[in-house]
Amino acid sequence: MDEPSKIYRVGDATITRVLEQRLPFKTQTLFADFDPAVIEEHGTWLKDGHIDATAEHFILSVNTWVVRVGGKVILIDTASGNHKNRPFSALFHQLNTPYLERLARAGVTPDEVDFVLLTHLHVDHVGWNTRLNDGRWVPTFPNARYVFSSAERQHFDTAAGASRRMVFDDSVLPVIEAGLAEEIGPQGGQYLPGIRFHSTPGHSAGHMSIELESAGAHALFSGDVWHHAIQVYRPAWSSMFCADKSRANASREWVLERAADTGATVFTPHFSGTSAGEVTHAGSGFTWRFL
Template identity: 50%
Template sequence: MSDVLQFQVGDATVTRITEQVLSVPSGYLYPEWRNDVAQQNVDWLGPEHITDDHQTLTLSVHAWLIKIDGKVVLIDTASGNGKHRPLNPVFHQLDTPWLERLQTAGVTPDQVDFVVITHLHVDHVGWNTVLRDGEWVPTFPNATYLFSHAEYDFYSDPKNVQEPSAGVFEDSVQPIVDAGLVRWIETEAESLIPGLAFHQTKGHSQAHYSFSLSSANALALFSGDVMHHPIQVTNPQWNSVFCEFAEEARSSRLWALNYAADHDALFFSSHFAGSSVGRIHRKDNRFTWIAQ
């Protein structure tokens, strides 16, 4: 699977910019994991998503690049290079060619108009900043960064930050605010980006957002972390270990599944392996996943 994949949503071009692919123990990611349930799903999941023994799941870490009506938009920014994450080894002191992959997709950092953040966890904000002369500075100096004020307020208090995201606020969030590049989703986001709408899907994080994109009678849903793996399409009651508010996470997951099914929206996930893109359908009172 290519590190740079491209899709069409009406007149918009959407490109996946991959940072890394991870292998995660299934019972760690999903505390409610059951091997018998995995066995029922293994045929349609396939080896790109799960190992034969059901003990390991494959996840992708990536950003989505959207080009629409002359605007260049990034949804989330993965984990970033050189970030100090000793409590989270898979994101600690990375050295990936993510920026080079962005340029392969035809975009340089100074050409990005908007950076839209689903939530402020470690693997969604890292490329907000790069280290220059010993300081973390905005990677996309001409961009407007959009994220939740409620989320910012919540994670500005260190006691609300879970261990995997320790250090994120200081090196990947606050420098953007200090640079004056942020506009808040709750009060300033409406109509800024052609066709993009904002949907609060709280639960995985304090004020998580998903985004829908409408263009030329086509619709897409960028779900953020309402789901991490396609097995949650058929088992939406399962929360990941990283979902901070359990019941709200389940409610938001069901909202996203119903929205995608009801509107035939192309579903862009933040962590599914393979293409990371598919459609949600209903069959026998259950949801199904059809990869694109």
Template identity: 40%
Template sequence: MSADTMTLGDVSITRVIEWSGPVRTARFIIPDSDEDTWRRNRQWLEPDFWAPDDDSYRCNIQTWVLRSEGRTILVDTGIGNDRERPQVPQFAGLKTDFPQRLRQAGVAPEEVDVVVNTHIHYDHVGWNTELRDGAWVPTFPNAMYLIPRADNLYFDPEGPGRSRAPRDEHERVRWEGSKLVFNDSIAPIHRAGQAVLWEGTHRIDGNLTLEAAPGHTPGSSVLTLRSGTDRATFVGDMLHSPVQVLEPSWNSCFCDDPVLAARTRSTYLSRAAEMRELVIPAHWPGHGAAEVRQDGDGFALTAWADLPRH
């Protein structure tokens, strides 16, 4: 079994990292945060989440592999290779060995049963597909891809959300990037007949349930694990950094609806504190996940996940 595997109840969870490193500055990514909070918590934010010398925000792009009730389930699929990404040049044209890393974790593409896209952003859907003979095709040929209906509607370049003209150049670039993401990572899944659109809640099996958690995007979701006495929630991009645990009102710069995103974040952190759920964000380096407790108007981290630091 991989050293990056932990077990909760009857579910094994393995982390497979596609990319790791700095992305912009901490207060670019979490623009509402203040320098004092980062510096007061420097002892545990550095070096996994923050590099004080240049204020760089650090993150992992990673996939969580779940084995539950005899099936293999992937939670988010990273950036992918060979992509055109004008909105994020840092991740354009990647050539990573992610498929080999999956195989090293014991996962062959044809053995994947379910792919969960917590939302449709470029770094969560990339390995949905791969480029073969000049065409984008599903990477996991036997998988059912669970895609939030609200995001599918919102990001579809032919959908009603893109009927008006962009407001400014920033929005134009963002929309063009979203169109590329949809066309190379989502549309091929539909053409292959492997997409399952869901809304509200969606039960995967006796241990795993998807729940709508909008704000970051209209269709953002969380995957809740309940197995025996163990609890966990895969929260996607609800938490880009642990400083958002300390102050749940602080959004990332990528949140589509900041007011709703902050409310959703506070709701799920309250539940995690009350039910002692392990909170598993999409992008945290280090141990990758943590337990939390209520601390005044915010929350505090109480214990890291039983995974090696990366």
């Protein structure tokens, strides 16, 4: 898991992955529409680290992407975090990963981060927003602006749902109270020169995908419009984590079309392997190539 991360160049930007953890999910649990025929159809690439040896579990990653552009250091999503109470999921409960050491190996210290851009506010995307210091949750990146969807904040900043409230209170609220948060309206829009939030709801209430354009080249940080590369070939499959499957399907189709039409390098939070690739049109559908 500590292999050196590839550095991608998109125009004048460089992009590097920081991998927090890899996780197995039963195929039929992750996708209610799972059809075993896809294993035979796509077995050649699936067996290269995207499914386990028994072909019963898809392998997912939990990633942060480090973007350097225009003299700024930007993080896209912040994974799950350490020492956090997550009784609703053993996958995220009281983790103790060397995430900050991996971030340092990518050449970044917390004080150097200028912006933290969040696709949405789920447990595995906001965890390293904060760290535990003398019994208090404090911003991990004290000099950064944390930017997220206003619709997401409104949804999670409610008393309904103990797990939802728990994640918000320890991983989002502290950065708001520290005066470091900025919100993007529900339709998305440009935040920095060349960086735009696109509304891609369905997985969550105010989910956003983030696009970077630099020197005529495009990068697309998809967020959780998908969880596994098999969804490029089965875009009608929404995962168990999608709140509104119909809207999630529409958002996934939009991302596929956008990526194929712009020639974007796509950076995903959960695909295994390199987690990055290209989408191209293939007949009436799409195909994926890992980079």
